[in-house]
Amino acid sequence: MKKYIALSVLLACIFSACNESDFLRENPEDFMSTSNAFQTEVDFEMAINGLYNLTRYEFYGYNESKPFDYIYGTDLIFDGEPGTYSRHGNMLAGYDPTSNIPRIHWNNLYKLIAESNTVIDRAEASSFSNERKSSFISRARFFRGFAYRTLAYLYGGVPLELHEVQIPKTDYVRSTRVETLEQAKEDVKFAAENLPDIVDVKDGEISSPVAYHLLSEIYLALDMNEEAKDAATKVIDNPALGLMKNRFGSRSTEIPGDVYWDLFRRNNQNRGIGNTEGIWVIQFETDLPGGGSSTTDLKVTGNYMLERNCVPHTGLAKLTINGKVYMPFTNWPCGDYTGGRGIGWGVSTKYFSNTIWEDDFTGDMRNAEHNFVRKFKVSNPDVIALGITEIDVENPPAGLEVGPGSTTIPGRYLYAYQTKCTTPYNHPDELYENKETWKLKSIAGTTFTDQYMFRLAETYLLRAEAYLKLGRKDLAVKDINEVRTRAHAIMAQEEQVDMDYILDERMRELGIEEKRRLTLMRTGLLYDRVMKCNPYYANPETNGDGVGMQKHYNLWPIPQSAIEANIGAKLEQNPGY
Template structure:
């Protein structure tokens, strides 16, 4: 018999149907979950709690998405050592349970929503809601299978704790993901993106799933072809019409190139505006000052810093250099956004680009005698840690000048977290066509991205997997894709070892000669599982 829980026991975070503002909590202590979810209001709240679960996955610590790769090194503040350097990576390491825990929480919410779809009051939106939830459940399983390999598949509503569960193969998990998304295609809205899952978002995720599976030894023979086809459907002939700066301008989070994002707003974090917002801006730069800079600069953790390799990828004409990095930092950091005319502002710090000549440097210092000048090659932690406030390059793409100062593990940004956008879809298509051997088509897609950036077209001689990864780095740095990109393409060991000064190939050596590519199944999950035959990933046995 199903256990009846009070609505407060569910512990859901409820947001409105636009997925941004929190519902005012209503005292329903005498109402059971079954009674509440049977109502139109209650079921809509359950659907919105599924969207809210994305905040814990994407809006918090980014270690499992970006640590230990070719683009980021540890700064003055340490990252979880196992995830950033691999030598200390074990099933009990700090942070390895992050996606496991939060993805299964999202899956349980999705299972609950699908279960109650037949029991709630039937409205015209029910089928669409179920399609949206299928997408969110598939996305959670996609994060799990990429990170841990095969995991336990749970698709039923569970009212009691599961004490014993089996581990499905990665192949079975991918099959579930694809089938869920194919069902969702016919259920979700075909309209424009408004913050809810639509058909384009499903097509885009299907492209990414097929592309990722195409590299596995159990790949379907048509995975690259389906990845290309779904990417083309998601692109739908739309060009990259905005500048890179426009994409990342605060207040423009719902621009025409966004395919799917996690929604935030001032109203949605009003219960605790200095702690429960998006933390994305926090992790992309050096320390800028303490609470005394409140209102003048964001808190930066000094954790994830761009490697020399990441900085070397850009050339002078690349618009993305200027839209990605805060190369000139004013006395008041946020004046970059708040003051329209910068000509009268004093530059406090200048970060020299790779292409500056000696004469360029002399001229800049002469024109800005009070500015702290950071020569190129002194702002990335090659071989050690760079100390000093404002000492390293700042990734500014995610800055929120309206956010409160929030330190440590807190976040106050009300900007949306963009999970997928059109430029990446072009690069997915490029990679899929490369996998198919259709070089001309792939090159065409990749060059659309380069043309928007203002750099020369890549040539056939350039076009290979490493070049695509370099282009993804230039376009997507800081956007929580990199570990998955390297893992998908089989380039994790090679590129992390080559371009991250903390890592060598030996760091990846695990038990029995196996490499630490997959993350370990968290020890807490193994300890709680009464099925003691549930296997750990081989490198961690």
């Protein structure tokens, strides 16, 4: 007991012998904190880089299948390994408030908001010039608005926090969806008016056209259609931007190929190589610290595994001929049009691979064989000796197994896929087991190229949507046909244009490049499009087992962990959960 009394006296002497406010003021010198991390312009630039990194992680990083939550469970693809809730194969489990799907994205997006708020508050309190303050604040407000826009589409109205939180808060309440979008609009509008033009930023950096593109989309979500049209027009009329109409880039002389194919080849996405169509391009560098992609670790944080998820697992396909079972693709994984090291989780719907092309199946370059693969070159010499050199999913041979016990295309082992998933004949050299045969190592599966977040073709389709909502179908079809002309597609007619047609055209032009869930949730059409276009989720026989689509899935649930942590107020759950 004496030692405790002595300790108490000692502490009392210490506190009485010094200025209390000075004693309690933290002055960290041997570790980084927000109080000493924002001293110089370099500090702020590093913080801005962190916002880019958080964005890449949420939408393109390796986090199991989380970046692909934006396309799984939509009208584009279905889960090739049924029953796995993490890939939306069981929606009842996947969309439970306690599941990873709603929780991870909620946490990632609020992390982006929190880091943006810190930059904004610290920049406003700094002694930098007004010009430098504006530079930091406009970029941070863009990312904050980008995050709130995404939250509004996924969850509806969410709590709004506009300042750095320095002590725990547990009394958040939800704003409405409109209020959340209004905040996103104000942030992105500020960014659009203050960010530099695209010619004045480095590849991958946000610019005024990036913000105006996003602003057009947010205006559409708010039914501010005239403003949406005007914002898109600012991007389209920018003299530094234009649709790519001629072949270009690293493989422009290769045949087969076309300008659409060129858009997605390795290192072809940035302005630095002459691409005027990319508005915001997410940057990847291979085997560099912070670069994202790795040839030595498949599960490194930055790997964007579009190839792994959305290319069929051809190595498991089976072909029975005269009672004998063959594996047609023995040279697997193979870095040719067989698809690299795909594992067939994200299977193209028939609507995506066939229905939307029916009016112009062979004329539209976006559906050409080198852009949307349907014919797979056989590599098993025993099968070739029997006269079968390729397997065409449009005309498959008898005895073909395309999924576990299934002979119906599409299946996990064989289906039509977009080559923008992968880099045929152009994987990093470190990934080849035998480059003469294009045989890849088992660690392949990443898509090794930069990725479009926003592309000018989409801006035209946003403006077309605005014109449609303004009752100007004549101008809507004109914008749609700007995109279709580049693709050598049959011209759309005014009487064809409705929201379904625009969604179909987005599917034709963007496909798996698009964060499709955001578009369908923004328009409130996720349920309708899935029921129309994706029989895997629409089948009433499976709905009772929790696999199928339900109307309340137009929004995700608020994570149960967020509700339980918010002990000072009630965080309302979305209806149906």
